[in-house]
Amino acid sequence: MKRLLRRQACLLDFTLSSLARRPGKNLGLLLVYGLIVFLLASVMLFTDALRSEARQVLARSPEIILQRVVAGRHALIPAGYLERMGRIRGVTARHGRLWGYFYDPAVQANYTLLVPRNRRIADGEIVVGAGIARTRGLDRGDFLTLRGSDGTARSFRVAERLEGESELVSSDLILLSEADFRAFFGVPEGLYTDLVLTVRNPRELRKVAEKLTLRLPDTRPILRDEILRTYDAIFGWRQGIVFVLLAGAILAFVIFAWDKASGLSAEERREIGILKAVGWETSDVIRMKFWEGAVISLSAFLLGYLAAYAHVFYTSAALFEPVLKGWAVLYPEFRPLPRVDGLQLATLFFFTVFPYTLATIVPIWRAATTDPDQVMR
Amino acid sequence: MRPSARFALFIGLLTTLLSLSLLDAGLRGGDAGDRIARMRRQVEALELTDLALFTEARYTRNPTQADWFTPFQDHPMALEHFPSGSLLQPPALLRRPR
Numbered sequence: 001m002k003r004l005l006r007r008q009a010c011l012l013d014f015t016l017s018s019l020a021r022r023p024g025k026n027l028g029l030l031l032v033y034g035l036i037v038f039l040l041a042s043v044m045l046f047t048d049a050l051r052s053e054a055r056q057v058l059a060r061s062p063e064i065i066l067q068r069v070v071a072g073r074h075a076l077i078p079a080g081y082l083e084r085m086g087r088i089r090g091v092t093a094r095h096g097r098l099w100g101y102f103y104d105p106a107v108q109a110n111y112t113l114l115v116p117r118n119r120r121i122a123d124g125e126i127v128v129g130a131g132i133a134r135t136r137g138l139d140r141g142d143f144l145t146l147r148g149s150d151g152t153a154r155s156f157r158v159a160e161r162l163e164g165e166s167e168l169v170s171s172d173l174i175l176l177s178e179a180d181f182r183a184f185f186g187v188p189e190g191l192y193t194d195l196v197l198t199v200r201n202p203r204e205l206r207k208v209a210e211k212l213t214l215r216l217p218d219t220r221p222i223l224r225d226e227i228l229r230t231y232d233a234i235f236g237w238r239q240g241i242v243f244v245l246l247a248g249a250i251l252a253f254v255i256f257a258w259d260k261a262s263g264l265s266a267e268e269r270r271e272i273g274i275l276k277a278v279g280w281e282t283s284d285v286i287r288m289k290f291w292e293g294a295v296i297s298l299s300a301f302l303l304g305y306l307a308a309y310a311h312v313f314y315t316s317a318a319l320f321e322p323v324l325k326g327w328a329v330l331y332p333e334f335r336p337l338p339r340v341d342g343l344q345l346a347t348l349f350f351f352t353v354f355p356y357t358l359a360t361i362v363p364i365w366r367a368a369t370t371d372p373d374q375v376m377r
Numbered sequence: 378m379r380p381s382a383r384f385a386l387f388i389g390l391l392t393t394l395l396s397l398s399l400l401d402a403g404l405r406g407g408d409a410g411d412r413i414a415r416m417r418r419q420v421e422a423l424e425l426t427d428l429a430l431f432t433e434a435r436y437t438r439n440p441t442q443a444d445w446f447t448p449f450q451d452h453p454m455a456l457e458h459f460p461s462g463s464l465l466q467p468p469a470l471l472r473r474p475r
Contacts, residue, residue, distance in 0.1 A: 009379070009381040009382075010381075012380070012381035012384065013379055013380050013381045016380035016381065016384055017380060020380075050428075050430075053413070054428055056413050056417065057413060057416045057417055057420055057428075058420060058425075058426070058427075058428075059417065060417045060418070060420045060421035061420055061421075061424070061425060061426045062424050062426065065426065065442070067442070074442070074443075097424055101435055101438070109432065110432050110433060110434070110435075110438060112429070112432075112438065112439075114423060116422065116423050117424065118422050119422065129429070131429070131432075162419075163415070165412050165415060165416070166412075166415060166416045166419050167429070168416065168428055168429065168430070169416055169419060169420055169425050169427075169428055169429055170419060170423075170425075170429060171429040171432070172429050172432045172438070173423070173429070175423070194442075196424055222426075222441060222442065226441065227426050227427075227441040230440055230441045231428070231441075234440060295384065298388060299387070299388070299391070302388070302391035302392065302394075302395060303391065305395065305398075306391065306394050306395065306398065309398045313401075313402075313405075329432070329433075330429070330432045331430070331432070332429050332430065337405070337406055337409045337413070338401060338402035338405045338406055339402055339406055340398065340399055340402045
């Protein structure tokens with residue numbers, strides 16, 4: 001065992017010296033290789049962290065939301081629908097929800113105005129999300145003036161700021177009283193944005209949704225399960241899109257690495273010939289080249305992954321921010337919750353380290369099995 | 378020091394950092410339990426359905442509540458107006474066979 005280890009150490013010494021003879025070429029390869037791993041790992045870690053956070057946080061969103069659809073568009077739903085749906089077994093509570101969007105031309109941002117059901121807010125007062133407070137420079141006691149649907153400007157006093165920790169769900173929220181909401185948007189009494197139904201047993205959700213569609217054909221129920229699946233799909237899709245965008249870069253790297261790994265230069269062929277001439281066995285040459293591939297790919301994988309971890313969880317994926325932000329003025333300030341999926345890490349390892357290592361061995365095996373005299377010629 | 382020993386030390390250091398990253402994820406993930414619990418309570422109290430990640434359009438702010446055809450603006454092949462619209466997939470509800 002000791003002898004085997006010493007032998008491998010000697011081979012590794014020789015490989016490292018051989019790599020050091022071409023520093024520019026090999027460091028360049030390591031850099032490009034590491035960058036590819038960094039990009040793939042960053043996307044993987046970021047989307048996985050967001051997906052997991054969305055799943056955990058939205059697990060308490062309403063069980064069923066009932067929207068009224070008129071001519072294919074979401075319309076306000078009359079309070080009478082609460083009676084029209086009749087008694088449905090399993091539904092323990094039902095009520096209307098009031099919320100809407102407001103575009104603020106002053107900062108070119110969309111706010112979400114919402115009437116909280118479990119919290120009393122005095123007329124003329126609002127509670128603002130941290131994103132709005134930051135963008136408009138608001139604090140407790142300040143006034144925010146917005147132009148309502150009837151064209152009159154209304155001033156609201158900021159009673160409170162929502163805590164910054166929950167920005168991911170509340171960055172653009174403005175909470176206000178029902179009377180203010182109805183007056184601001186011109187929503188008459190007896191109309192809601194949508195209805196919320198509480199169902200105690202999650203296994204009854206589908207049945208309840210079916211009954212709702214039958215009794216109120218102009219509505220569509222949205223189940224909590226669908227909300228969670230949408231977020232799973234969004235981040236899966238997003239990850240897929242980025243991977244597709246990266247495909248060009250990855251393919252370029254594959255060609256570069258394949259060319260570097262498989263196409264032996266005349267110098268390398270001569271090196272193999274000399275090694276064989278001085279008594280190296282074919283298996284030694286292959287082992288030496290295996291080490292060469294392993295040194296580069298393992299270093300690139302570890303460096304790329306560690307840089308990606310620091311980028312995503314310590315700088316909040318600063319490089320991705322411009323893409324994620326899009327035109328959103330009120331992008332929430334948040335730090336993704338660190339999460340590393342062992343299986344994903346193993347997959348990344350498998351797809352980045354193995355192909356390169358194998359690609360280095362095959363051509364060497366071909367060259368190493370030929371006659372040294374022929375190789376050197 | 379032999380090159381192989383130096384390399385072993387280098388890989389050992391990186392592997393330790395990788396293990397520390399796993400530990401860090403576990404520890405910080407555990408510490409964030411309170412923050413997640415608070416956010417979850419807020420989602421429950423305010424009956425929220427979506428993350429406030431993309432606030433520029435109705436269908437990107439609340440993808441789960443969007444109208445069936447809003448993301449397509451005027452018609453299904455219309456060019457996407459908002460950058461994040463091209464990164465969003467239609468909600469699960471739309472992709473379910475009806």
